[in-house]
Amino acid sequence: MPDQTLPVKLMPHHGDVTRMVHQMGWEWVVEEECQTYLSGEAVVLNQDAADDLIEAASTLYQMMVEAVPEDVPDDFLRKIGIPEKLWRAVRHSWNDERHWHIYGRFDFAQTPEGVKLLEFNADTATSIPETAVVQWASLAAAGKNESQQANGLYEALVEQFRTWKGLNPELEPALLLVYLGESREDYTNCEVLAEAAREAGFDTHLCPAEEMQVSTLGAERGIWAQVGSEQWRRFPFLFKLVPWELFLQLEPDLCADVIDLQFSRTVVIANPAYSLIFQSKGFLAWLWQQFPYHPLLLRTEFEAFSGKAVEKPFFGREGQNIQVRETSDVSSTHGEYGNQPHVYQAWAELPQDTKGYRYQAGVFWAGEGCAIGFRRERGIITNLSQFVAHVVE
Numbered sequence: 001m002p003d004q005t006l007p008v009k010l011m012p013h014h015g016d017v018t019r020m021v022h023q024m025g026w027e028w029v030v031e032e033e034c035q036t037y038l039s040g041e042a043v044v045l046n047q048d049a050a051d052d053l054i055e056a057a058s059t060l061y062q063m064m065v066e067a068v069p070e071d072v073p074d075d076f077l078r079k080i081g082i083p084e085k086l087w088r089a090v091r092h093s094w095n096d097e098r099h100w101h102i103y104g105r106f107d108f109a110q111t112p113e114g115v116k117l118l119e120f121n122a123d124t125a126t127s128i129p130e131t132a133v134v135q136w137a138s139l140a141a142a143g144k145n146e147s148q149q150a151n152g153l154y155e156a157l158v159e160q161f162r163t164w165k166g167l168n169p170e171l172e173p174a175l176l177l178v179y180l181g182e183s184r185e186d187y188t189n190c191e192v193l194a195e196a197a198r199e200a201g202f203d204t205h206l207c208p209a210e211e212m213q214v215s216t217l218g219a220e221r222g223i224w225a226q227v228g229s230e231q232w233r234r235f236p237f238l239f240k241l242v243p244w245e246l247f248l249q250l251e252p253d254l255c256a257d258v259i260d261l262q263f264s265r266t267v268v269i270a271n272p273a274y275s276l277i278f279q280s281k282g283f284l285a286w287l288w289q290q291f292p293y294h295p296l297l298l299r300t301e302f303e304a305f306s307g308k309a310v311e312k313p314f315f316g317r318e319g320q321n322i323q324v325r326e327t328s329d330v331s332s333t334h335g336e337y338g339n340q341p342h343v344y345q346a347w348a349e350l351p352q353d354t355k356g357y358r359y360q361a362g363v364f365w366a367g368e369g370c371a372i373g374f375r376r377e378r379g380i381i382t383n384l385s386q387f388v389a390h391v392v393e
Helices: 017-023 031-037 047-067 074-079 084-095 128-141 153-167 184-199 244-250 252-263 275-279 282-290
Strands: 010-012 038-045 104-111 114-121 174-179 203-208 213-215 222-228 231-234 237-241 268-270 309-313 323-325 329-332 342-346 358-365 369-377 386-392
Touching: 017 128, 038 047, 038 369, 047 104, 047 114, 047 282, 047 358, 047 369, 047 386, 074 084, 074 282, 084 244, 084 252, 084 275, 114 275, 128 153, 128 184, 128 358, 128 369, 128 386, 153 184, 153 369, 174 184, 184 203, 184 237, 203 222, 213 252, 222 252, 244 252, 244 275, 252 268, 275 282, 282 342
Parallel strands: 038 386, 174 203, 174 237, 237 268
Antiparallel strands: 010 038, 104 114, 104 358, 213 222, 222 231, 309 323, 309 342, 323 329, 358 369, 369 386
16 A cells, blocks of 8 residues: 655745845855755645644644653663763753753654654754745745745744843853854854844854863853954853764863853853753654654654664764665665664655655744744755745645
8 A cells, every 4th residue: 555645735936035035134145055955836835734833843842841751860861872971961951941942943744644753853953044034035036925934933033042041140141153164054054043142132153163162260261252353252151053962972071161161050052951852863762652652753663663664863964874664675875873773763754746756844943833944855855955935825
């Protein structure tokens, strides 16, 4: 019996997105990124379908919070693959509300049985510029100024940063945003976050992570960055678009120093260390154990089971090292995460258009579900798959 799929309704969606982005006050280079990255079509959603996606994000986040066991025990953290050197930081941030989870992105499959969770990018989710800025600009560029989108991401980010600042009134509202220096994509995501933070009352500065300086001693204790010629500034708030587990792997001593500053209340970090719990694909299997057969969940196990399933590494990213299994491997992707523990998730067929593209819904959570965007591909969705704007009718 063939997999059941939902059809995708599309409409033409063309226009000079670059010009519209610049008119909105965003000066980052979008010529290369957006003109080829945007599909030239838009997904058409009815209001009920849009509401279902947004509500699924809000509901699932609350389920995830409820599923974390009291006191966050060692066995739980070990089970879902959290590196032991981060356990203390994870517990500390979980038990102190001043460490605030700013945002994340749920990836969903829309199926005949309803919305199903594929995974949650809780720590360093990207696609912020495409979702918050570019697809808004695409409406005007396509002459659809009266059309609606389910897209309150930027406003939700402003509110999340405002809340974070309010939870830490004793700290100067100065925010350093760091990213991996060679990544233009990560820099652009940080630009949007910085703009939202400035609107929330922060002074902000962006720099590559390798340019951040950390001191754990005396009067210089804190996180520093050069903000001008021979001018350095201390930043009590840190946003790092560097995954926690990668930070620990690449810079173990620096990671330990940053965590030490967190314990002493010198620095607060977003997304906090506890976001790594939600980031782990192992937590998907844990969540299934806590809420078996919940309508928003796909069966996910720590061990292989019969039937068509997707094998995923605990901390895989960008669609790497994915294997689709039935009686034998159906398809797979390569990457850097093949040696990690894996979970097995029941297959969900994505909605499909007449050209054979499959569509994955990305729904941002920032305090609540707040914005929808789509990726499409003929095979497995990866970081290079096309972004598709949407219209709600």
